Amino acid sequence: MIQPIKTYTVEEAKRKLERYCAYQDRCHQEVRKKLVEMRMIPDAIDVIIGHLIEHDFLNEERFAKAFVRGKFNHKSWGKQRLVRELKLRKLSAYTIKTGLLEITDEDYEKVFDALSRKRIQQLSSEKDKYKKRKKLADYLIYRGWEGDLVYQKVKELVP
The missing domain is CATH 1.10.10 (Arc Repressor Mutant, subunit A)
Structure with missing residues (x-):
């Protein structure tokens, strides 16, 4: 037996999305996606997002x-x-x-240094220094650290 698809009034959707946004900060895209999944029409989506912004649920x-x-x-x-x-x-x-701006330069450097040193410890079994350098660099770049910082740190930690 096919279950009927749940439909929401604009008011029900507003309340549901208020809870959704109060639980955790969301971006507009996540809220819009959620409303589309709830099968809301575009006009209703705009009204609900406007309401959420106006009442500071969405920022x-x-x-x-x-x-x-x-x-x-x-x-x-x-x-x-x-x-x-x-x-x-x-x-x-x-x-x-x-x-x-939430990240201070001091914290940024501290976390980068700690992460680099932790990773180099994990790579201690690697004997080939070039492979070790590559693995460390790939790891840090994947994590989103700037290339110049990464290569400077790689040279420092794997001479």
């Missing part, structure tokens, strides 16, 4: 700051990866720049 600047803090502190992502991920979420250049 992209706050989202960008929280995203940057979280991914930097917990996953040790570099600025390049953070920018790429925020662009995927269709945030403006200004909003991305504002989000990146």
